[in-house]
Amino acid sequence: MAKDKCWRRDSTKTESFYADRNKDQRLERPVCSAAPPIEHFPLARLEAAVGRSRRLGKAWHLRGVRYISIQCNASIERNIAQPMPPSMCLRCLKRSLIAIETAPHNATQRSAFSISTSFSAPPVLKKKGVVAKATSRTGQTLRLAKNKRASTTRPPAVGERKALRKRVVLSNTNALEIQGLPDLDVGNINSQVLQKSQGAVLGLKNPTVDALRAVEAFKPTQGWSLFRRPATLIRKETVDVAGDIEGVAAAKAGRTVRKVIYGERDSGKSVLQLQAMAMASLRNWVVVHIPEAQDLVNAHTSYQPIETDNGTMYVQPHYTAKLLDNIAKANRNVLETLKMKQQHKLPISLPANSTLLRLAELGARNPDAAWPVWQAFWAELTAPEGNLPPVFYSLDGFDHVSRLSAYLNSDVQAIHAHELTLVKHFIDLLSGKTHLPNGGMVLAAVSESNKASAHTLHHCIKRNEAIQSKKPPPAGDPYVAYDKWVQDAMATVGVTKLRGLSKEEARGVMQYYAQSGMLRNGVTENLVSETWTLSGGGIIGQIERGTVQALRA
Template sequence: GLSNEVIDALRATEAFKPTQGWSLFRRPATLVRKETAELARLMQEIEANKTSVRRVIYGERGSGKSVLALQAKAMALLKGWIVVHIPEAKELILGNSSYAPSNEPGIYNQPHFTAALLGQIAKANHTVLSKLRLSRKHELSIPVQSNISLDRFAMMGAQDPEIACEIYNALWSELTAPSKDGEGLSRPPVVFTIDSVAHIMRDSAYMNADVQPIHAHDLAIVKHFFNLLSGKQTLPNGGMIFAADSGSNRPSIPGFDHAVARNAALAQKKEVPQWDPWVKVDQRSIDVLNGVDVWQIKGLSREEARSIMEYYAKSGMLRQTVNENLVAEKWTLSGGGIVGELEKGTVKTRI
């Protein structure tokens, strides 16, 4: 189970999704699967060596990709790390938020979306950010107290979209600055996750001055995330950057699918799949994933399936005796332990 403090922080980042089965129980609880243990091991390495983990999480629909990213955020919060999450990448490209050219040529800011994101960051990480302060002076359009806490600094941008983008950039420069000795100058690792990443691998609904679609990678927040994911922007204090794919409500992005398949083949030292020259490709969606690790989430093992079914039974949700025959039946019918299908076949079945 998750503590009240962690639940409140995860709610602030909108990490809980209605498709994840949280409504079945009074309190959120997650299954510790082998991928969760791998997350814990990676976090220990990050704490010890200040390394960074950059991965695209993909897999079948209902396999637990978003929940794994949620587990990463939950563990990070328990360790006192900074957590940033964009719950639905599609919101960045729908064209329903304000936008304007930035100081960087060809890049566009989204002031109101940035302000909302700053508010989420401040609320979810209040305990940690309230103990940290600015480490240097920033070129801002408004005067700022030199020793202001990062919590109050983020809230300044959250309350005023006009300055949200410059506050966002300054805040990230603070979070990714090397730790120093002194009160409020230490910097914890950062976990930045985004869900339904395929939506930002194409043109957005925004238009430039020539009435041409603006590519999602030309939006400042998207560009910043992919700079972190690709390693162009480093995390001196360590951290995790996760881009989770979605099996539902997902656009067809052949270039992105090819890049994921290519990276998976390279990691497994298999033959790299060849691109179909007759299919139109967005080269930017391929290039941005060069060198990025991919993590395929598959079905649960039979032991993991049995443990979650026993949890259902003890909670009163499953009115059957959990034995080897039942586990084998449900595991097979769920496509080899796809957790979403296993949930449907056990506690959501209505006769």
């Protein structure tokens, strides 16, 4: 037996000793008195294990413990394999080796380390609970089920929630009826008479209300449900629009007024369009109105491609049929007097000498034939010969049709709004590319409450306003890509900015609120000035919100 070099644990308490006391293998009760605080490990086994450790100088760190080299006179047998380092001195271990070697080896020889489960005990099975044998009972048993509340209401039908959301109430029976309220009629729709009524509120007659309701000119966000019957304020811009309509009616040659209305939110742009439609309807014009341009471009209605002289365009049959139905209802008295004078290739049979009302009704019933009927309808309406009425065509939410739409073509590319046939037809009339031989007015309004991102349109509006005011137009941003479609459409279009009411007009509308019983305070000069200031300089929507709707809430 030769002396073997052994390693002993360093008794110095290092950081690893304090960090993990559970890994400290020092004997609390030494077996051998020769070296109580020392553990002896065979060098060969220790060196094989330190391959996963780090060597620092002459000391070895094994399992977080620092060991140093010493000489030990212990004589050991190298061929004795221990599964783990001994917990006693090798001198004491040698005395027990004889008994271990002479003992019978009944256990199976296996490696010191294994991850196999061959010697693991089988899992203990859980005791199965005692299940009572089902027996038949003759009596009734109580079975408690979940408390399900039966629904007694039917689910909403298709389009019912949308109709409820867009429902417009035009009367409030709790409001007071104003005695002697003048109405807007044929006798006072010229600019000179309306100028005398500027700042006053005029009522709308029932035939006019029916025509405006048919073209969906009323909106649920407007305060029509607060008063006894529909009425509107005559403001400066109303007089200007009345003068334009009067000029078109007086002109012998076909004159067309083309304008874009813009302004702050709640400034009354949609109501100004409604006033223009009311005056055009009273003059027996053909009124066509697109209430929400967003419905044309948000991909909520059907579309299909067609080949035209301008390339591939896209028709919207169901929306075209709906628009024809609105036109037929709103202009029944005018269209039933107009006869068809041209021959058209239509997919539906139509008797000779049919009226334009019959043509529009047939197109409204058949969406597949709606676009050919639309083309025939406008061809008859814009014929140069014959005594035909002027046309009033308006669109609300013009910014939505001044950019890319949500529709996709066959190459999965976004379709521009001007590639839709209905939008293209309106844009051609607004830009002057398509002429109205019998005259008329084309009016577009930019939405601010439901604003769309159309920077090219806003730049063109500022440019046209500067040109009208004889000021230098603003330069475009060289780092922004502008829409060529919109630039061409807005090249020669007039613009009108709708600002707040004057104090006289604000006083007139507040007196109307007080006479209707919706404003209990007396209309004084201080109240008018305070309300006008708090409403941002006479924004009519803010005036209504700060007086009538504040008391209602």
